[in-house]
Amino acid sequence: MDHGIPAANIGETDLVALAETDPEAAREIARLVNLMNRGEESDDECLRLCRLLFDAGSARASEHLLRRNLSFYHGHVLYIELFGTAKQDEFDAAIEAFKSQFEVELILEAENDFLVLTFHTAGSPQRSDAFTLLSSPCTVQFGYIEQDTIQAHVLLYDPDRMVRKADECLLLFFTAGVWEVVNPIGR
Structure with missing residues (x-):
């Protein structure tokens, strides 16, 4: 097989508890995780794992695993079927909030990937706050990479x-509708 992810993160899925109510699903999830940990899964097997996790009540683990591997495993149809457009809508709203908050x-x-986009700016009005960097032309990469965090690397x-240099980089998180500096990168 010419592809595979190095590990399947199934989050807090309790396979022991699942085995009590649905032993077949628990065994299949364990088998698929083992394949993925070895990089030997097919596209269909990865998508099956995501479906099984969802059906077993592990929607968060399923969503994150599928989102982070969506393009690789051609899982767009399954993603929309299981999760709709909520994450895409949040991501789009975060980008709009960035433009509005920083006037860029x-x-x-x-x-770059599903819910990972790179933009550039021409700069914004002169600033003298923690976001001074945005007064200059910048590259901004937005990513919904972590399970519940939208971030921007500026x-x-x-x-x-x-x-x-340390003052030429920022890491921002989108929290409660506002972009905030997590910490200046490299400081």
């Missing part, structure tokens, strides 16, 4: 440099 225009550079736009 975002120009799409790349669709870097001073300078395609000729790979290394950044």
Whole structure:
């Protein structure tokens, strides 16, 4: 097989408890996790694992596993069937809030993955707060990578440099409808 993820994270799914109510599902989940941990699963097996987790009541684990591997396993149809567009809607709202909060225009550079997008800005009005960096042209990568956190990595736009100074990077989390600095990267 030419692909596979290194491990299947099934979150807090309790296979022992599941085995008491649905031993067949528990065995199949364990088998599929074992395949994924070895990188030997097919696309259908990964999608089956996500479906089984969902059906077993582990919707959070199912959603996160499927979201992080959606493009690789061609799981868009299953994702929409099981989870609808809630995460996409949250992600889109977070990007709109970023534009509004920081008064920046975002120009799409790349669709890196499902719910991972990279934009660039021309800068915003001059700032003197924790977001001063946004006054300059920046690259902003938004990602809904963690289970419940939308983040933005902001870097001073300078395609000729790979290394950044501490004041040329920010990590932001979208919390309660507002973008907040988690910590300046590298500080």
